[in-house]
Amino acid sequence: MSGPLNFGVLVERRYLSQSQPAGLLEALGARGHSVRTLDPESLALRMDDDTWLDGIDLLVARGRSWGLLALLEWADSRGVPTINRRSAISAVHNKADMSIALAKDRLPTPDTWFGTPVRLSDTIPDSAYPLIIKLIFGDNCRGLEVVGSADALRALDWSDSVALAQRYHTTDGYDLKLYGIGDDVWAVRKPSPFNKRSEDDPDARRSGLAETTPELVELGRRCGRLFGLDLFGVDCIETDHGVFVIEVNDYPNFTSVPDADARLADFCERRARESSR
Numbered sequence: 552m553s554g555p556l557n558f559g560v561l562v563e564r565r566y567l568s569q570s571q572p573a574g575l576l577e578a579l580g581a582r583g584h585s586v587r588t589l590d591p592e593s594l595a596l597r598m599d600d601d602t603w604l605d606g607i608d609l610l611v612a613r614g615r616s617w618g619l620l621a622l623l624e625w626a627d628s629r630g631v632p633t634i635n636r637r638s639a640i641s642a643v644h645n646k647a648d649m650s651i652a653l654a655k656d657r658l659p660t661p662d663t664w665f666g667t668p669v670r671l672s673d674t675i676p677d678s679a680y681p682l683i684i685k686l687i688f689g690d691n692c693r694g695l696e697v698v699g700s701a702d703a704l705r706a707l708d709w710s711d712s713v714a715l716a717q718r719y720h721t722t723d724g725y726d727l728k729l730y731g732i733g734d735d736v737w738a739v740r741k742p743s744p745f746n747k748r749s750e751d752d753p754d755a756r757r758s759g760l761a762e763t764t765p766e767l768v769e770l771g772r773r774c775g776r777l778f779g780l781d782l783f784g785v786d787c788i789e790t791d792h793g794v795f796v797i798e799v800n801d802y803p804n805f806t807s808v809p810d811a812d813a814r815l816a817d818f819c820e821r822r823a824r825e826s827s828r
Contacts, residue, residue, distance in 0.1 A: 646685055
């Protein structure tokens with residue numbers, strides 16, 4: 552297929568003001584393609600009426616709401632090419648499922664436990680503290696707690712029935728993010744929300760694009776392949792024991808990735824044309 556394409560972008564409202572998918576929308580429009588934004592909260596659809604998918608060569612999704620995931624599953628079931636697929640987003644939406652998959656694939660991760668806060672406090676050895684406690688369906692750092700002892704974990708006012716507990720590692724004040732578009736991977740350093748360093752600290756490394764070694768590229772690709780993600784971000788930390796994967800996310804903002812909007816548009820164009828053959 553040559554010429555203009557028809558793209559649908561399924562996006563939660565909370566992301567409409569962010570750099571993605573706004574950058575992708577602008578890049579695709581500038582190339583003469585038709586781009587339709589679909590907000591799951593603004594749609595009312597009859598379940599046997601597929602006309603909302605008519606003419607779409609590729610549906611790109613950003614979000615994890617149940618409404619968005621249902622519409623993405625609808626598109627997948629009707630044979631409309633999607634980025635990312637419903638199954639891929641769901642695989643990283645549930646942090647417990649994600650942690651199980653990371654452990655099974657023997658990817659380097661901090662020690663991680665699953666259970667109720669009370670049972671975890673009785674089980675995790677004192678030498679493992681401090682811990683970061685996470686919601687199973689949390690995102691954007693929502694619901695993260697740091698506890699320094701079993702007593703603190705036992706006393707935690709936790710809103711969910713279960714939690715993930717992950718060993719806390721001190722870093723140099725920066726996290727490492729691996730951004731992936733297909734097989735292309737970039738490494739970016741960002742200030743850590745936990746191990747903060749003063750902005751005027753002369754030893755603190757600046758945030759932004761970092762050296763992307765072959766080892767980091769392969770680590771990013773392994774994470775993308777494991778969950779079937781086309782667009783992804785891998786949250787990592789650098790420790791004395793090497794790089795650890797904290798978690799994997801679908802379709803991030805690609806902050807500091809050179810020409811990210813154009814690269815995303817290239818990837819989406821290529822996928823749409825390949826799917827139409």
